[in-house]
Amino acid sequence: MTETPSSASTVYFTKAITPAGLRAAYDALKWTPTGKVAVKLSTGEEGNPNYLQPALIKDLVHHVDGTIVECNTAYGGARSTTESHYKVAADHGFTEIADVDIMDADGQVELPVPNGSVLSVDRVGSHALNYDSYLVLTHFKGHPMGGFGGALKNISIGMASAEGKMWQHSGGKNNESWDGDDDFRRAMAEAASAVAAHWGDRMVYVSVMNNMSVDCDCAGEPAPVDMADIGILASTDPVALDQACIDLVWAADDNASMKERVESRHGLITIDHAAEIGVGSKEYTLVNLD
DSSP states (O other): OOOOOTTOEEEEEESOOSHHHHHHHHHHTOOOOOSSEEEEOOOOOTTOOOSOOHHHHHHHHHHTTOEEEEOOOSSOSTTSSHHHHHHHHHHTTSTTTSOEEETTTTOEEEEEOTTOSSOSEEEEEGGGGGOSEEEEEEEOEEETTTEEEOHHHHHTTTTBOHHHHHHHHTTSSOSSOOOOSHHHHHHHHHHHHHHHHHHGGGEEEEEEEOSOOSSOTTOSSOOOOOSOOOEEEEESOHHHHHHHHHHHHHHOTTOHHHHHHHHHTTTHHHHHHHHHTTSOOSOEEEEEOO
């Protein structure tokens, strides 16, 4: 977070994890959505308290007149069917603040993967194509298999149909394996590239670094949170955004658990590969909004 090249992406930052802080980070992007707007987030597994709270995001969701979108899980649990997923979304308060759309309720569509080495296509929920613009609203945290969950994961695994999730986990080999090897991490980068290429500048990214367990919001019984909250970041570049979040974790005094989780799962492969295939840049300028 020192001097960076003039071609570096811009990442905006505020310590204020409040509705006003979230709006300030978003407003800094100077982005105006067009058409029908989706807000992509995780609705959180039943029993997990760490997901982005509706009270925090409500004002911003209303500002963009967004529909909250998500896809079903592939691992079972309370969000593995459309009916039960809608119930969790309601129980967690999301249906009270906006319409919610489970995007693979009617199946999936394929997006081509540019420059892929493990994937040729990305399989996303078919309703994804119903939206013209996307606000990718991410809760940054750890992940049992990916190392961490950031913006790149939110548009790869997060926008994939249940079958598409398995497709990525297997590194494009089948729809049945639940692997977590390095091809899985590369597959997430390549799936993200398909989504980013399709929507282009009609997609922006805001990540909230609070309630950061080493486990993802998909875990019904996540490990305890042992990091202090950091803030909210926003960018038009998901690679730069994830890199900035990682750098802030690395700089924290209480990062031992999170750093071990990311490193032990080779999580940085996803960022590195995404940069290699042109999704975005790891070089960035951090602009403090406080």
